[in-house]
Amino acid sequence: MKSIFRVLIVAAAILAAPMVQSIALAEEAFCTCRYCESAAARAAFGVDLGNDGPHYAPIREVDIQHIKLDITPDFKKRTVGGTTTIRFVPLRKPLESLKLDAVELTINKVEGSSPVADFESTNSDLTIAFEKPIPVGQEAWVSIEHHCEPKGGFYFRTAELGYPEEDTHCWTQGESHYARQWFPCFDYPNEKSTTEVICHVPLEMTVVSNGRLLGESVNPDTKLKSVHWLQDKPHVNYLICVVAGYFDKLEDKAGDIALGYYSQPTLSKYAANSFQDTASIMKFYQEEIGVPYPWHKYDQATIRDFLAGGMENTTITTLTHNTIFSSETENIRSSRGLDAHELAHQWFGDYVTCEDWSHLWLNEGFATYYTHLYEGSKFGRDATLYGLYKDAKNRVLSSGARDHRPIVWKRYSNAGDQFDFRAYPKGSWVLHMLRSQLGDDMFRQAIQAYLARHGLTTVTTPELQAAIEETSGRTFDRFFDQWVYHGRHPDVKIRYRFDPKLSLAKITLEQTHKVEDDVMMFHFPATFAFLCDGEVVLHTEDITGPKSEFYVSLPSKPTMVQFDPEYTLLATVDFDKPEELWVAELENSKRAIGRIFAIEALAKKKTNKGIEAIAKALESDPFYGVRIEAAQALGKIGNDDARQALQQVPAQEDARVRLEVVKSLVRGYQPEMVHQLIAGAQKEKNPAIESAWIAGMAKYSDPAVGQYLRAALKKESFRNEIAESAVEAMIASGSPEYVADITAELKSNSENYTNRGVVKLLSGLALLSDDEEQSRKTMDVVTPFVNDPRTDIQKAAIIALGQLGVKEAKPILQSFAETSNDEELSKAAEGAITALDKDRNLKPAEIVELRKQLKELEKSSESLEEKVKDLQKQLEATGS
Structure with missing residues (x-):
């Protein structure tokens, strides 16, 4: 019964005091590259290759030397058409037919330097048969005219899809196998070629692609601008990129290298924040790696609702628009890590590329590790080690304990399976251990030798091992066997x-x-x-x-x-x-990592002496990471001494530390803190920290909390961060008193919320709507959003209709389940129907009475905890 669920949620919120932190706060470190622990998210970056055994790079029948794309995107129809010309040379034996990857492409015409006998196009590939076999070593070309309404690989962001008209743009994403969804190609990373892009767009638009700009011209008949780019050094197919649309541009230089930063007009006034480190990162990498930047220029473009954090296309990195942030958040928000990761890929992943996905760590492990090295160059050795510590603690050790797959793993079913902790943070750790054993100078020499020998080619792990062994004069067989070819950690x-x-x-x-x-x-x-x-x-x-x-x-x-x-x-x-040795380590360790381990150990002991030592570290340790870990430890200890230490800590200049102090202060259920929460939020100027205060209010039904949360809904902040935090606190409270407030936001103010914020509003309404009458009213508010042009909002509305339990929603849901062309929406509708069909009308008199009692309880803080415990016992006694 829906009402029972709400009762239990409220009780749990009061008693267990769950901290529902702002999603914006959870994104302090933006998603790096395409790394994600979610299997569904990883699957988004790889086609299903089946489970029938190990996967290897496909055999190349030709050497592709050059790809020329001449394309015209249609922003209204959201289609792309054009001509792809591929120049190639047959290998090993005369070529009778050429097979290319081509997913759901309409092939209109095929021509070639050698006469084409015929061609056949399926939903997955294109086969071109020649009248006569093309001899080995003879250069040839084919020209393919094609058209598609892409389901992936090529994406539009237009007003019809719910985006601001002035931000209209399109962009491509090739990794792992998505280029094939908008042009025919050999779509695997064991082939490199030079590339060329000619893109035709409206006059006011900008086009950015790989390599160098050859020129622009205007067609007097079509009134379209043609922009011509050439990448004259070979790179793999998945790194081909086109970004076109309305952009504002910032420019900079790193030595002789031109830097360009493109962002949406609605966000561009904040863009400089996100790109402030790029020139410095470029300078450091060239010095540290010892190989000059290998390309003509380096551009970065933010794109709306990218699939992950960023993509290192050769000379043009695409980035999520969420990497743009306001300076009001001080150093809590930063694009530095994402910027450094993607730029490192220009050497590791672009200049030298993994030959197949089992060796992905040669791309991602290097990019992750060099990001830590840059952090250390900017803030000291402790910053590098702290990044490695967080990777180990939050990603590798927990995941690796249960997932024993090695880093090099060929039995994946989906290329996206490789984009996980093994390739990114564990790969980074492998490089860190190698550097620790070799020493800094010898490690640099080995990496220089690796890049010099394999630049502009594809590699596997043995090539890296060989470079290390030749440079050092020692074998690393056992090292690679235990860390790379076997799983886990000790x-x-x-x-x-x-x-x-x-x-x-x-x-x-x-x-x-x-x-x-x-x-x-x-x-x-x-x-x-x-x-x-x-x-x-x-x-x-x-x-x-x-x-x-x-x-x-x-x-x-x-x-x-x-x-x-x-x-x-x-x-x-x-x-x-003994405890005294941990205290001594906290006081005397040269490296911050030792002091952090001491905090971990002392926090488990929870003694007065340990708490005192942790509090001292929070107050005065010179490294911000130690102070962050100290604040978190005191919050987890949670007794009176720990809370007092948090209350008494002097004001911290570093906003990251202040944030952790607040998050630790608001843990647990402490009715006496209500007014401190409100006062803290009122005086806070940093929206990220104010959001942390707001998250702590979710546990309290005090009228002053409700008044503050309602006021926070109207408070302006970048990307509506404060208002969204207030919505999350309202939802976490479990109280139906906020239904009217959330309804008003959906009806009159939803355009000011991010997509994620609108999803929160919809799901919150479904959760908080309590009785049948209220649920029916909420259904009327939610239903219009099932036709929103934004898929994530459509899905949220569909799920919400199922949660509301109003039978009249069933025909709406059935229409999506039966007729939607979007598999994700149809599945969501099927799930919502299942939820709707459950009997939600069983409301025994005892439960109704308990609900009334709980509502009275929410109005009074007197004996709150004891009364809710008693209600829980009564609920259990009813068998509900």
């Missing part, structure tokens, strides 16, 4: 004892993970640091088996004992040592 358990008579430290180190066919026993160097009389003693032991015991002679009893002080090993570590 679980390390460490025990330390000190013998004062002999002045010996005894270390016992065990690998406790399960060794299986796909997980090896790891071999690695283990370094320990001992602080004795103010001097650090280092000892490194080669770990080769499941258990190692060794002794270290020391001049005196150490006051600090650290494992892996420079953070060079990807592992889950359980280090059992």
Whole structure:
């Protein structure tokens, strides 16, 4: 019963105090490249290749030398047509027919330098038969006239689709196999060629593509502008890019390299924020990599509702429009990481490209790692290690413990399966461990040799290993076998004892993970640091088996004992040592990573001494990451001493730290804090931090909270961040009193919300509408949105109709389930019908009475927690 669900949601919100953080806040670090843990999201970047065994790069029958695209996008019909000319040379044997990837393309005409006997087009490919076989080594060409209404690969953003008219544009996305959806091609990364694009658009529009601009002209008959681009160095097919439409442009230079930044007119006044680091990143990469930027220019273009964070097309990176941010959020919002990641790809992924998707880490691992290196160049070594720490903690160690697939994995069913933690953060960690073992200089020499030998070609992992081994003069077979060709990471358990008579430290180190066919026993160097009389003693032991015991002679009893002080090993570590040694590490560790590990350990102990040490670190540690982790630790501890420490912390200049302090302060259920929440939000000028205060209000039914949330709906902020946070808090409260407010926003103010915000409004109405009368009224508000031009909003409206439980919505839902051409919408409608068909009218008198009691309870804070607990017991007694 819907009403029961709402009762339980409200009770849970009050008792468990869930923190429903603003989605905008959750996007402090924008999605990097195409990485995502979601299987559905990963699938969006790869065609289904089946489950029938390992996948290898396809055999090339020809060497494609040049691709010329002459295209005309139709922004009204959302179609694209044109002519693709492919110049090629047959390999190994005379070519009787040429097979190209071509998904749902209408092929109008095919011509060639060698007479074409016939051609056949299916939903997936185009086969061109020649009258006579083309001899091996003889250059030839085919010219294909085609047209399509693309389902993917080529995307339009127009007013008819719900976007601002002045932002009208189109863009392409090739990786992994989507170029084939708008032009015929050999669509796999083991082929490189030069490319050429001629695009015809209305006069006021801009066209950006790969390489260098050859010129522009106007056709007096069509009144269209023709823009001609040439990429004269070979690159793979998926990196071909066209961006066309209304853009504002900013310009810069990095040495002799021209930098262009294109953004939508409605966002362009904020665009400089997002591109402020590009020149600096370019300079650092050229120095660090030791290979000059290999292309003619570097452009970046934001595009509306991109599929992920960004795409490193050769010389023209496309970026989500969400990377643009307002300076009001200080350093909480940043495009620096996304900018650095995509620019690193111009070397790793574009100049040297993985030959097949099993070796994707050669693209993504490098881009991820060099992003961390740039962060370190800008903010110090601790910044690099902190980025690696967050990757390990939040992505690799948790995912890798349950997912034992190796980095190089050929048994994927979908190329998108490879775009996960293994290619990105784990690949980055592999490079970090290599650099740690080789040393900075030798690592740089190896990477320079790798790029020099394989520039403008495709590679697999053995090519990287060979460059490292030739440079260093040592074998890395075991390293690559355990980290790249096998899965997981080591679980390390460490025990330390000190013998004062002999002045010996005894270390016992065990690998406790399960060794299986796909997980090896790891071999690695283990370094320990001992602080004795103010001097650090280092000892490194080669770990080769499941258990190692060794002794270290020391001049005196150490006051600090650290494992892996420079953070060079990807592992889950359980280090059992006395609290005073953790406190000493928090106070004395040279690297911030040691101080962070100390905070983790002390937070688990929850002693007064540990809380005091963490609070001191929050107040005065020189590295912002340590202060962030300290604030989070105190919030998780959550007792009176921890809360008091958070209350008393001096004002933090770094907005990222202030944000974490607020998020930790608003954890839990503390009725006495209501007015502090409101006061904190009222005086806050940073919208991201104000949103954190607002998120904390969701647990309280105080009238002052409702008044603040309603006022926040009318408060202006970039991308309506504050209003959307208020909506999320209203939804999290579970209270139907906000239905009228959300309804008013949908009816009269939805144009000021992002797509995500409108989705929140729709789903919130469905959740909060309590009784049958209210649900019917809400249905009238929601129904118009099922025809919204934006698919995500259509889907949200369809789902909301199912959740409302109003039977009259069924014919509407059936129409989508039966006739929608969009599979996603039809599936959503089918699910909504299933939800609707459930009996939602069972309302025993006991439950009705409980609802009345809960409504009264929401109006009073007296004995709130005890009363809700009693209501829960009554609900359980009814069997509901």
